[in-house]
Amino acid sequence: MEKEWNIIDAMRHSRHDWLNKIQLIKGNLELNKIDRAKAIIEEIIIESQSEAMLSQLNMPLFSELLLTGNWNGYSFKIEYELLGSGNAGPELDKSLTHWTKELFLNIETVIEPFLESTLTISIFKEAKNIRFLYELQGNITSEEKIKSFSKQKHHGLQINLLSMKRGELSIEVMADC
Template sequence: MTNQLDVLKALRQTRHDWLNVMQLIKGNLALKRYDRIEEIIEQVTQQSICESKISEIQATSVVYFLLTYNWFSSKMKLEIDVAGEVFSLEKNEVHLLRLCEEITEKLTNECTIDTENNLLITFLFTEHKCELTFDFQGKLQKKEDWPSFLKKWESNVKLVEMNEHECVLTASFTRS
């Protein structure tokens, strides 16, 4: 029964998201802003392509977390970008899920509510590895405890950029 309820909840949320897109298109159509309509359609198409690609990593819990994150969080919007020839990350699933959960939780806890906060997670697949980039844009309240946070990830996670309005982290997973 729980599985059926989960499916119904997913369908309800998907329908809600599509209705929002249709309202945007309808509003811009009424305003005769055809260029904006084309932009909206391109964004939705690109998002759908990335969601399809991320589903191919064969790490179900990670895919579920990433694709449903925005349903449960209103403080920070998560976007996904996928580049390269996707391969399985199934053997890294537990580690990858923990990494995604902990980084998004830390950023969500430290971002302010008076600013639009966005996190773009990019999966760059190359022949031998998948490099993840966590690119936060918004406003962070504090940033002094990041070194201790990163220490527990040993050398797997690197801080590329950190200031009040941006935080960029990278991590990589080798192809199995």
């Protein structure tokens, strides 16, 4: 699933995403759905602000993973939000990126591939630590695999499986900054 992105690939995918957004706005304007067009523009603004905040975490590997995650052909959509501001630092970048990639691969093997699934990653930056909340909405076919994965130790990360029930999974990852 993982791909090394060069500038041309990234620009091609980004251009495709922007054309889709522009077509959505244009289509809604042509249907005289002004409020929906405005809502799409507002969503684009919020998404751009989130991308800027993500880039300021000083975690380039993790930022790249989230920014390009939906281009990798996973059976689930990746969304993220940042709450709080600050700088996490490069020491956390490598271990969290590795763990998140492993989570993506595990999720890929335990969800129904043809049902809509979304993984939302909420990032809470506080004074001395940072918390990542991974919430999956989707049909999980193997709870044991996720439980086993969440119990594995990863350098510098405190991992807690918060809940797993039909159609929902919540994992919290905490680290010091």
